[in-house]
Every structure is written in C-alpha cells, then in structure tokens.
Amino acid sequence: MSNHTKALIAIPAYNEEECIKNTVTELRAIAPEFDFVIINDGSRDRTGEICGSLNCNVITMPINCGLTVGFQTAARYAVDQGYDYMIQFDADGQHRPEYLAALVEKAESTGSxxxxxxxxxxxRKDKSMRMIGSRMITVLIKILTGRRISDPTSGFRLFSRSVLERYYFDNTLNPEPESIAxxxxxxxxxxxxxxxxxERQGGESYLNPxxxxxxxxxxxxxxxxxQWFR
Known part of the structure; x- marks a missing residue:
C-alpha cells in the first residue's frame, strides 16, 4: 500500500459483544496501518460499551437501521474524511485482516x-444450497454484465472514493450483489x-438456513x- 494512500476499514456491528473485542484486537495487531470505524447499529447488548473501553472510533446509530443505512453512513464518513478507499469488514471475525493490504494493492495496481x-x-464452491444460490447469482451477473464474479455475496469488499461518492448521494444503492452488477x-x-x-467467532448470524x-x-x-431497467 502506498504511503500516501488513505484507507478506512468500516465495521458494521449489531449485537456483537461476543466478537467485537477480538476483532478489534486482531485488526490492531495485524493491520495497524489502517484506520477503522465501527458502525454500532443500535446494538442492545454490550457492543457499544466494549467499543468505548477499547477507545474505538465509533458511529452510534440511535436504532437498528440495517446494513444498507450503516454502509451509507460509513461511506459518507469516508468521503468527508478524505479517504481514498473504504473496506467493508465484518465484526464477527469471519474476515481476516491479513488480506486488507492485498485488496488495496489490487485496487492500486489495476485501477479497480x-x-x-x-x-x-x-x-471451487461446495454443493450446499447456499452455494448453489451463489452460483446462480454468478451466472445471472455474467448474463447481465458480461463479467464473471466468483463470489458475488462476499461482504469483504473495497470501494474506491468514486464509488463511495455514489453511495453518498444515491440512497437507492446498497452493498449487495445487485449494486455490484x-x-x-x-x-x-x-x-x-x-x-x-x-466461521463466525461468536454470537448468532441473522442468516439462518x-x-x-x-x-x-x-x-x-x-x-x-x-437491473434490466436501470
């Protein structure tokens, strides 16, 4: 990563008291060169208290607003603070900070x-129902755009400033495969x-089968x- 590049890690968190401390500790240990902000999305557990004890940079939503609003809030913060890139990063320990630099380096080397x-x-994907669904989304994106995205449902994504500015002004955009398409x-x-x-390192995912x-x-x-009409 270039010395002049500013990249922000955005961590949406809703009731992540079992995971957030380890996520922050690992992030600080492995990728200290990155700034991060936690979007505490109206958590009802000790997520906010734990973030405060760790002296984290936190944006606290008054109620649970959902992933899209949390992401838009983080995008606006990143633009306002002059960041070149923002990386969406899960609070539950699924995403690994050792790959953060690789995402930035890919963006810088390819202009992505x-x-x-x-x-x-x-x-290769396994043959679970979830992966069958992922394959279907990959195929449909290829039909719609001509591009194959191997992991369209991954939440571990980097966005450049030009894309973040789109999220800043367009409330119809979400951090989902349809917006990637x-x-x-x-x-x-x-x-x-x-x-x-x-796997999630604690707590329960809202995405049951x-x-x-x-x-x-x-x-x-x-x-x-x-997408045919946009």
Missing part, C-alpha cells in the same frame, strides 16, 4: 473501483482477490427484474 475478497477465485453495467472496474474466511435462501431469492429476483 471495487475489489472483492473472494473465497472462490481459485477454490449495476456498477459493472455502468463501466466501473471490479476485480477480485482470493481470500479465506473463518431459511433466511439465507430468502436472501438468495431476493437478490436473484432483484437482478433479474430490476
């Missing part, structure tokens, strides 16, 4: 507007870097119906 930390760039259609450059991820399938179907429907 978005860099996705992909679990499947060089590794839209940016591709509009000529933005998207690349991928192979990463490995861990039923909700995971509902999520995949929603993304698929949005891509299929909406």
């Amino acid at each position: 507007d978005i860099v996705i930390g992909s679990r499947f760039l060089t590794v 839209l940016f591709l259609k509009q000529g933005y450059s998207v690349s991928e870097v192979q990463v490995s991820m861990r 039923v909700k995971s399938m509902q999520y995949m179907l929603r993304v698929f429907a949005t891509l299929l119906i909406v």
Whole structure:
C-alpha cells in the first residue's frame, strides 16, 4: 500500500459483544496501518460499551437501521474524511485482516473501483444450497454484465472514493450483489482477490438456513427484474 494512500476499514456491528473485542484486537495487531470505524447499529447488548473501553472510533446509530443505512453512513464518513478507499469488514471475525493490504494493492495496481475478497477465485464452491444460490447469482451477473464474479455475496469488499461518492448521494444503492452488477453495467472496474474466511467467532448470524435462501431469492429476483431497467 502506498504511503500516501488513505484507507478506512468500516465495521458494521449489531449485537456483537461476543466478537467485537477480538476483532478489534486482531485488526490492531495485524493491520495497524489502517484506520477503522465501527458502525454500532443500535446494538442492545454490550457492543457499544466494549467499543468505548477499547477507545474505538465509533458511529452510534440511535436504532437498528440495517446494513444498507450503516454502509451509507460509513461511506459518507469516508468521503468527508478524505479517504481514498473504504473496506467493508465484518465484526464477527469471519474476515481476516491479513488480506486488507492485498485488496488495496489490487485496487492500486489495476485501477479497480471495487475489489472483492473472494473465497472462490481459485477454490471451487461446495454443493450446499447456499452455494448453489451463489452460483446462480454468478451466472445471472455474467448474463447481465458480461463479467464473471466468483463470489458475488462476499461482504469483504473495497470501494474506491468514486464509488463511495455514489453511495453518498444515491440512497437507492446498497452493498449487495445487485449494486455490484449495476456498477459493472455502468463501466466501473471490479476485480477480485482470493481470500479465506473463518466461521463466525461468536454470537448468532441473522442468516439462518431459511433466511439465507430468502436472501438468495431476493437478490436473484432483484437482478433479474430490476437491473434490466436501470
């Protein structure tokens, strides 16, 4: 990463008291060159208290606003503070900080507007229902845009300032595969870097098997119906 590059790590957190301390401690130990901000999205547990005890930079939402609003808030903060890049990073320990520099280096070397930390760039997907859904989304994005994105549902993503400025002013954009497809259609450059991820390190994911399938179907429907007309 260039000495003049400013990159911000944005960590959305909702009721992550079991994970947030280890996530912050590991991030500071492995990637101290990165600034980070935690979006405490109306947590009802001790997430905010723990962040305060760790002297973290925190934006606290008064209620649970959801991932899209939290991401838009972080994007606006990154633009206002003059960052060149922002990297979306999970609070639950799934994302590994040793790959942060690789995402920035890929963006700098290729001029990419978005860099996705992909679990499947060089590794085959398994045959679970969730991965079948991911394959379907990959195929549909290829049909819509002509580009193959190997891990469209990865939440480990880097966004350049030009993309963040779009999120700053356009409230219809979300940090989901349909927006990645839209940016591709509009000529933005998207690349991928192979990463490995861990299982959630504590707490419970809101994406149980039923909700995971509902999520995949929603993304698929949005891509299929909406993206043709944008």
